[in-house]
Amino acid sequence: MRISIVGGGPAGLYFANYLKTFKADCEITVFEAQHESMNAFGLGYTLQKVDTILLEKLDKDFYEHLFYEETTPIITEALFKTNFQSRTLPFSEGFSVTRHDLIRYLKNRAISAGVNFVNKKILPEDLTNLQSRFDLVIAADGISSIARQQFKTELQTKEHKAKLKFSWFTNETEDERPEACFYAFKSEEGVILLTSYPLTKHKQIVVIEMTDNCLNSGSFQGKTPTQAIPYLNKLLSENGDQINLLSANLPWYTFKINTSEKLYTDNLVMIGDSAYSFHYSAGQGVTTSFSMAYTLAQCILKNPELSFALSHYNHSVGLLLTEPAKTSLRHMKWFEGIDQHFSDTNKNEWLDLFLQKDEYSKSKKASAITCSTNTCR
Numbered sequence: 242m243r244i245s246i247v248g249g250g251p252a253g254l255y256f257a258n259y260l261k262t263f264k265a266d267c268e269i270t271v272f273e274a275q276h277e278s279m280n281a282f283g284l285g286y287t288l289q290k291v292d293t294i295l296l297e298k299l300d301k302d303f304y305e306h307l308f309y310e311e312t313t314p315i316i317t318e319a320l321f322k323t324n325f326q327s328r329t330l331p332f333s334e335g336f337s338v339t340r341h342d343l344i345r346y347l348k349n350r351a352i353s354a355g356v357n358f359v360n361k362k363i364l365p366e367d368l369t370n371l372q373s374r375f376d377l378v379i380a381a382d383g384i385s386s387i388a389r390q391q392f393k394t395e396l397q398t399k400e401h402k403a404k405l406k407f408s409w410f411t412n413e414t415e416d417e418r419p420e421a422c423f424y425a426f427k428s429e430e431g432v433i434l435l436t437s438y439p440l441t442k443h444k445q446i447v448v449i450e451m452t453d454n455c456l457n458s459g460s461f462q463g464k465t466p467t468q469a470i471p472y473l474n475k476l477l478s479e480n481g482d483q484i485n486l487l488s489a490n491l492p493w494y495t496f497k498i499n500t501s502e503k504l505y506t507d508n509l510v511m512i513g514d515s516a517y518s519f520h521y522s523a524g525q526g527v528t529t530s531f532s533m534a535y536t537l538a539q540c541i542l543k544n545p546e547l548s549f550a551l552s553h554y555n556h557s558v559g560l561l562l563t564e565p566a567k568t569s570l571r572h573m574k575w576f577e578g579i580d581q582h583f584s585d586t587n588k589n590e591w592l593d594l595f596l597q598k599d600e601y602s603k604s605k606k607a608s609a610i611t612c613s614t615n616t617c618r
């Protein structure tokens with residue numbers, strides 16, 4: 242079987258590694274356009290249980306092989322903060338890895354297994370040619386997939402563009418910071434969201450996000466992420482931390498939530514962010530990419546007939562991701578309205594609001610009902 246993969250991100254590389262390991266006679270070529278995806282500039286990922294189980298299926302010693310310089314702290318806790326409150330909660334055990342290290346590890350492994358790599362940006366008009374030259378074409382080309390755009394009618398794609406902007410930074414601390422952090426700080430302009438993961442004991446990857454309205458007003462107006470650093474540091478250091486963001490020289494980004502009714506058309510199939518993308522707060526991107534890649538490889542290994550394999554894959558992924566995709570979209574819509582949610586809520590309740598998101602008003606209503614019932618008695 243001859244397979245071409247458009248895109249050498251986590252999804253494409255996991256698939257290439259898995260299939261080549263368990264079906265050595267298939268010929269796989271990965272076409273990779275450097276830095277074509279906004280994730281390519283991302284500084285890193287947290288990997289949790291499912292990711293590690295799937296990595297272990299490729300390599301029992303993956304953890305040692307992934308880190309050739311400095312290992313990363315194991316994350317077991319998450320610190321949630323607003324301007325006046327904070328709470329530490331258990332976090333599903335995991336660790337962070339830079340995108341560079343994850344891609345280096347998966348790519349080197351694939352090369353030694355015999356996967357071919359071609360540095361080339363595939364254009365929409367190249368896809369039909371690939372479809373006739375290869376038995377199967379895998380679109381693993383990320384959130385702005387050309388295959389997704391080219392076959393949008395056949396695949397019945399949907400996308401929701403976030404009314405939010407984010408960028409990556411790093412932060413260095415004197416104290417050891419092994420926990421994941423999720424902060425929501427209200428400023429005059431709107432609510433600033435900080436998400437951070439430890440890369441080393443003293444260095445964290447940080448994502449800062451805010452609504453488009455917030456970024457277009459007051460002290461943020463017209464500022465690049467680098468220019469916004471002094472103001473962000475001041476705001477985010479209000480509740481106990483000394484935040485010292487370092488610039489990654491990146492712009493503000495917008496992302497989309499992708500979903501698709503169908504994951505294949507003829508002999509072309511989508512995996513990873515091209516098919517389903519999640520708001521990063523769900524911490525689900527790499528898990529989804531690896532799981533889709535694993536499911537597709539399994540379906541190909543178990544079904545000698547390609548059309549059965551693709552139909553089986555389509556069905557399995559639908560079962561796996563339809564509900565999480567709905568939840569992610571709901572959460573993103575909640576984030577889009579975060580400035581209003583905070584303004585409408587007493588500051589003593591901001592932390593509960595942030596933790597429960599769109600469930601918060603329901604839980605408030607429920608407790609009000611319980612309270613009034615008890616008073617009646």
Ligand SMILES: Cc1cc2nc3c(=O)[nH]c(=O)nc-3n(C[C@H](O)[C@H](O)[C@H](O)COP(=O)(O)OP(=O)(O)OC[C@H]3O[C@@H](n4cnc5c(N)ncnc54)[C@H](O)[C@@H]3O)c2cc1C
Nearest residue numbers: 248250251252274277278287363382383513514521526527
């Ligand atoms: C701010 C932020 C933080 C995140 N944090 C996490 C996290 O902590 N944990 C987590 O699990 N996930 C996280 N994610 C999500 C995660 O980044 C993605 O889900 C994951 O990278 C998707 O992998 P992929 O292989 O499908 O696509 P990508 O990583 O986008 O890879 C696609 C690849 O295809 C290449 N490509 C694109 N177009 C072409 C073309 N035309 N021709 C050839 N090559 C092409 C690109 O260069 C790229 O290498 C985060 C995302 C964001 C935006």
